[in-house]
Amino acid sequence: MTSTLIEGIGLLVTNDPEIGPLTAELNNAAVVVEDGLISWVGESSAAPDADSRIDAEGRCVIPGFVDSHSHLVFAGDRSDEFEAHMTGQKYAAGGIRRTVGLTRAASDADLAANTAHLVAEMRAQGTTTVEIKSGYGLSTIDESRSLAIAGQFTDETTYLGAHVVPEEFSDDPAGYVELVTGEMLDACAPRARWIDVFCDDGAFDIDQARTILEAGQARGLGARMHAGQLGPSEGVKLAVELGAASVDHCTFLGDDDVDALASGSTVATVLPGVEFSTRQPYPDARRLIDAGATLAIASDCNPGSCFTSSMPFCIALAVREMHLSPAEAVWAATAGGAKALWRDDVGVVAVGKKADLVILDAPSYVHLAYRPGVPLIHRVI
Numbered sequence: 001m002t003s004t005l006i007e008g009i010g011l012l013v014t015n016d017p018e019i020g021p022l023t024a025e026l027n028n029a030a031v032v033v034e035d036g037l038i039s040w041v042g043e044s045s046a047a048p049d050a051d052s053r054i055d056a057e058g059r060c061v062i063p064g065f066v067d068s069h070s071h072l073v074f075a076g077d078r079s080d081e082f083e084a085h086m087t088g089q090k091y092a093a094g095g096i097r098r099t100v101g102l103t104r105a106a107s108d109a110d111l112a113a114n115t116a117h118l119v120a121e122m123r124a125q126g127t128t129t130v131e132i133k134s135g136y137g138l139s140t141i142d143e144s145r146s147l148a149i150a151g152q153f154t155d156e157t158t159y160l161g162a163h164v165v166p167e168e169f170s171d172d173p174a175g176y177v178e179l180v181t182g183e184m185l186d187a188c189a190p191r192a193r194w195i196d197v198f199c200d201d202g203a204f205d206i207d208q209a210r211t212i213l214e215a216g217q218a219r220g221l222g223a224r225m226h227a228g229q230l231g232p233s234e235g236v237k238l239a240v241e242l243g244a245a246s247v248d249h250c251t252f253l254g255d256d257d258v259d260a261l262a263s264g265s266t267v268a269t270v271l272p273g274v275e276f277s278t279r280q281p282y283p284d285a286r287r288l289i290d291a292g293a294t295l296a297i298a299s300d301c302n303p304g305s306c307f308t309s310s311m312p313f314c315i316a317l318a319v320r321e322m323h324l325s326p327a328e329a330v331w332a333a334t335a336g337g338a339k340a341l342w343r344d345d346v347g348v349v350a351v352g353k354k355a356d357l358v359i360l361d362a363p364s365y366v367h368l369a370y371r372p373g374v375p376l377i378h379r380v381i
């Protein structure tokens, strides 16, 4: 066993409810790490000895970001669509099919290399846990190889065969739902922890979404959902009813959606990079928090609606555009993401948890929003 003492932490975000509410901060703190797990947390002056030391020199330390929503297994570029969104063209689900064509044509090696590149980008920006979805294959072979590739990088793999109906099933959407819940599910379930469905205009309706998520749950997969991105969606309430871990986007919410999220156990995951990149209105995350819902922030990194891998950027947007306090945003990007993945071993700095830590090149996490676009990750542990 080797131990490392991280000392001289000016400000430590623990997110530990035993210490306090929300970010549960400690000043002049230290953390001891033993074989990848946290074995001690407290005041620097009282820290035990260890085999090696890292001096944080007064910097702020936070739990590594938990990015609970990404689509990293794809090929190709859609910067032309982004350009069009910036000059007024509305984002629509149909663009997904473009990436499907390019992804199907790509080799496993090329898809894995692109995924590795994006995962490395994320890590350099402080992300230590990432969920990765399939969803650009939309055939049994291409969904299952997408999940195999995602599984090289994370245990948080999500089967999203129900992203959109692919071209060849345009005239037979019911046949596609049958495939997604039949042969494709058989091939994908062993490679996935989660099942997801895009329940919105141009994708899947509420009945299809229920059929798909229930089929996945019957195979032992946890449910998550894309809903309310393009307009109001019954999907938010369905996600809560089915006990989904998370419902993501939540851009358009009615009173009944907010009530359902506030009273259920489903996390509301907001993806502010999407609104930035599509010029849609931002979700009313303030209202969700004030109503008592649990909020997560994720990147949604994907080639169509939001091609950022940066959680610090998403935090800055959540603070500036969605009126979260910096503490609320940092909590949502760490502990909130962990809750959205039913994980209690990450997103918190406490004894026995994974030692996923980020030393910021700043005295406080407020700088993540105060200094947008500046690389503030000093070191990822």
Ligand code: NIG
Pocket: 071, 093, 095, 096, 099, 198, 226, 229, 274, 300, 302, 303, 304, 305, 306
């Ligand atoms: O989360 N909304 C559905 N899926 C992605 C967008 C995918 C794409 O446009 O390629 C999202 O925004």
Ligand code: FE
Pocket: 069, 070, 071, 226, 300, 302
């Ligand atoms: Fe998404």
